[in-house]
Amino acid sequence: MVIPKYLRIKNDLKQQILNGKFEYGDLFYSESELEKKYQVSSITVIRSIKELVKEGYLVRYQGKGTFVSRSRKQRPVRLTDIEVFTGSYDHDNVKVLSIVKGNNSEILEEMGLTPHDSYYEFIRLREVADIPFMLHYSYIPARFVRGDLNDKERFTSIYKRLVEDFGIHLFDEPFTEVDEIVAPSLPEVTNLLHVDNNQPVVKQTKKTFLSGEDNAVAEYVIAYKKWGFFKIKYSTIDA
Amino acid sequence: MVIPKYLRIKNDLKQQILNGKFEYGDLFYSESELEKKYQVSSITVIRSIKELVKEGYLVRYQGKGTFVSRSRKQRPVRLTDIEVFTGSYDHDNVKVLSIVKGNNSEILEEMGLTPHDSYYEFIRLREVADIPFMLHYSYIPARFVRGDLNDKERFTSIYKRLVEDFGIHLFDEPFTEVDEIVAPSLPEVTNLLHVDNNQPVVKQTKKTFLSGEDNAVAEYVIAYKKWGFFKIKYSTIDA
Numbered sequence: 001m002v003i004p005k006y007l008r009i010k011n012d013l014k015q016q017i018l019n020g021k022f023e024y025g026d027l028f029y030s031e032s033e034l035e036k037k038y039q040v041s042s043i044t045v046i047r048s049i050k051e052l053v054k055e056g057y058l059v060r061y062q063g064k065g066t067f068v069s070r071s072r073k074q075r076p077v078r079l080t081d082i083e084v085f086t087g088s089y090d091h092d093n094v095k096v097l098s099i100v101k102g103n104n105s106e107i108l109e110e111m112g113l114t115p116h117d118s119y120y121e122f123i124r125l126r127e128v129a130d131i132p133f134m135l136h137y138s139y140i141p142a143r144f145v146r147g148d149l150n151d152k153e154r155f156t157s158i159y160k161r162l163v164e165d166f167g168i169h170l171f172d173e174p175f176t177e178v179d180e181i182v183a184p185s186l187p188e189v190t191n192l193l194h195v196d197n198n199q200p201v202v203k204q205t206k207k208t209f210l211s212g213e214d215n216a217v218a219e220y221v222i223a224y225k226k227w228g229f230f231k232i233k234y235s236t237i238d239a
Numbered sequence: 240m241v242i243p244k245y246l247r248i249k250n251d252l253k254q255q256i257l258n259g260k261f262e263y264g265d266l267f268y269s270e271s272e273l274e275k276k277y278q279v280s281s282i283t284v285i286r287s288i289k290e291l292v293k294e295g296y297l298v299r300y301q302g303k304g305t306f307v308s309r310s311r312k313q314r315p316v317r318l319t320d321i322e323v324f325t326g327s328y329d330h331d332n333v334k335v336l337s338i339v340k341g342n343n344s345e346i347l348e349e350m351g352l353t354p355h356d357s358y359y360e361f362i363r364l365r366e367v368a369d370i371p372f373m374l375h376y377s378y379i380p381a382r383f384v385r386g387d388l389n390d391k392e393r394f395t396s397i398y399k400r401l402v403e404d405f406g407i408h409l410f411d412e413p414f415t416e417v418d419e420i421v422a423p424s425l426p427e428v429t430n431l432l433h434v435d436n437n438q439p440v441v442k443q444t445k446k447t448f449l450s451g452e453d454n455a456v457a458e459y460v461i462a463y464k465k466w467g468f469f470k471i472k473y474s475t476i477d478a
Contacts, residue, residue, distance in 0.1 A: 024410050025396055056322050059331065070331075070398075071320035079318070079473055081310035082417070083295055092298065092309075157264060171263050174475040178321070181420065181441070181466040200439055200466050202420070227420040227439050227466075234318055236413040 006047040009038050013048060017057050017068055028058055028066040075236075082231040093130075096152035097123040097192075107139055110207070111217040118142045122155055125192055133229045135192050139220040144168070158219065168218060170208050177206040181227065189224045202230040245286040248277050252287060256296050256307055267297055267305040314475075321470040332369075335391035336362040336431075346378055349446070350456040357381045361394055364431055372468045374431050378459040383407070397458065407457060409447050416445040420466065428463045441469040 013029075022028065029037070034045040049066060052058040057073060060066050103118045111119060119139045126134040138158055146165045147154060155161055162168040183200040184190070190197050202225040209215040252268075261267065268276070273284040288305060291297040296312060299305050342357045350358060358378045365373040377397055385404045386393060394400055401407040422439040423429070429436050441464040448454040 020411070023402065023408070024398065056319075059322075061331075069322070071322050073319050074317040074474075075319070076476055077316060077318045078313040079316045080295070080312050080314070082419075083298075083308070083310050092300075159263065163262065169262070172259070176472065176474045178470065178472045180321075180470040181439075183466075200420075227422075231417065231419040233415065233417045235313075235415045237315060 005038075005040055006044045006051070009034070009040065009044065010048040010051045013052060014055075014057055017052075018074060022068040024068055024070045026068045028068055030065065077234040078237055080233040080235075082233055084229050084231050093127045094156045095125045095127070096155050097125055099123075099149045099152060099155060101142065102139075107220070111139060111141065111220050113141060113217075120145045120149075122158060124156070124158075132193050132226075134223055134225045135189055136221055136223045141217070144218060162218065168210065170219060173208050173218060174211055174215070175206055175208040177204060179204050179230075179232075185224055193224060193226055195226060200227055201225065202227055244277075244279055245283045245290070248273070248279065248283065249287040249290045252291060253294075253296055256291075257313065261307040263307055263309045265307045267307055269304065316473040317476055319472040319474075321472055323468050323470050332366045333395045334364045334366065335394050336364055338362075338388045338391060338394060340381065341378075346459065350378060350380065350459050352380060352456075359384045359388075361397060363395070363397075371432050371465075373462055373464045374428055375460055375462045380456070383457060401457065407449065409457060412447050412457060413450055413454070414445055414447040416443060418443050418469075418471075424463055432463065432465055434465060439466055440464065441466055 013034075016022070031042055031045050031049070034040075034048070035042055038045070049058060049060075053060055053066075056069055056071055058066050059069050098121070100121050101118055102121050103115070105115060107119065107121075108115060108117060113119065119141050122136070122138040122140065124136045124138065125132050126136070140158065144162060144166055146161075149155075159170050162170050180203050181200045182203045184198050185201045185203070187197070189201060190199065193201065195201065204221070204223045204225065206219075206221045206223070207217055208219045208221075210218045252273075255261070270281055270284050270288070273279075273287070274281055277284070288297060288299075292299055292305075295308055295310055297305050298308050337360070339360050340357055341360050342354070344354060346358065346360075347354060347356060352358065358380050361375070361377040361379065363375045363377065364371050365375070379397065379401075383401060383405055385400075388394075398409050401409050419442050420439045421442045423437050424440045424442070426436070428440060429438065432440065434440065443460070443462045443464065445458075445460045445462070446456055447458045447460075449457045
């Protein structure tokens with residue numbers, strides 16, 4: 001497999017940024033510097049830079065040049081969810097609202113499944129002291145769903161199901177998660193969470209992979225959390 | 240130094256949780272199991288458990304028992320800020336609104352400074368394409384602030400100031416950060432960010448420490464970000 005030139009240059013430059021060769025906010029190499037350095041055309045250089053801008057490593061300011069982004073990129077940290085109701089001794093209760101088999105092409109694609117595969121959608125609502133605060137849309141490949149689906153109680157914890165039915169420990173598997181704040185969200189979301197239509201809600205999109213199975217997606221979740229229940233802490237690792 | 244018994248037990252139990260001895264959501268040891276295991280009184284056991292509940296490792300449900308929290312605790316991940324305006328080629332501009340010397344006792348305490356110390360407060364507003372999106376209240380110990388404070392332009396980047404004036408590379412130093420969503424925030428915040436009084440705003444509270452100086456606080460920042468500009472990604476580390 002031949003890696004295109006622009007991609008090799010992009011990867012090399014990205015590594016330089018991640019290795020701390022530049023300070024955040026620093027002026028980056030100019031296009032002509034890069035043409036000389038890599039002995040390539042300006043078209044190739046511009047393509048590499050555009051990719052790095054798209055991925056957020058570089059920022060271009062018209063008339064000023066290209067700079068190394070001030071944003072954190074792949075910074076290793078320890079992540080801790082802070083439960084805002086911790087210590088209240090209140091019951092964190094999960095209700096399974098529905099379990100439906102599906103084959104929506106967008107979701108199949110997100111899960112790396114073929115159009116012939118299917119998945120189950122589990123809609124679950126989490127409450128504390130009878131206040132709904134989080135709504136989960138979990139998608140699980142059909143091959144990882146077993147047993148009586150009418151017995152919704154069994155699927156209160158998808159985590160426990162995967163441990164008991166398949167020996168899969170979801171929390172130990174690799175994942176990626178994106179957290180953002182959205183408004184408006186779907187009417188179903190605002191209805192079930194009891195929030196106004198236009199109230200911002202935290203949207204958490206998470207994929208968990210099976211390291212033992214070529215990183216197949218074991219769970220794809222889109223969760224919506226009331227903003228008052230979102231609090232998160234990062235600390236550098238043993239620094 | 241003698242470590243109190245309840246604290247030794249707490250630390251031991253915390254380590255067991257962090258080492259994955261329990262599954263998330265699992266029933267934890269009962270009080271009587273712990274009394275036997277550690278040969279201590281129920282008062283000591285209860286004190287240890289209460290500390291772990293307070294720190295969010297355990298959750299107690301009345302009449303049900305003590306469970307291991309489902310929240311992530313100190314999970315190692317790679318953190319990436321996603322700039323929602325990335326690629327727009329727009330100018331990310333920082334305005335220094337004020338630089339004032341202060342000795343507010345709460346802030347001194349947060350920074351680990353004595354009542355005789357002082358700090359400078361830098362209020363800075365970040366805009367993109369003339370839209371304000373982030374307001375920083377940065378507190379820096381007075382000993383790390385040098386030069387003409389009337390020349391506000393010099394303090395556009397506090398990071399660059401610390402590198403050039405003191406050889407301190409803030410981004411390489413250890414930090415802790417808490418992100419949450421708050422409403423209402425201070426009138427000054429909503430005014431400067433041009434948002435409604437009751438609109439939620441992301442509050443980011445961050446401390447950066449100097450590893451070379453016994454972890455003295457080099458910067459304490461409270462930043463407020465418009466919610467539409469908050470987007471963050473975590474991925475497991477090389478998992």
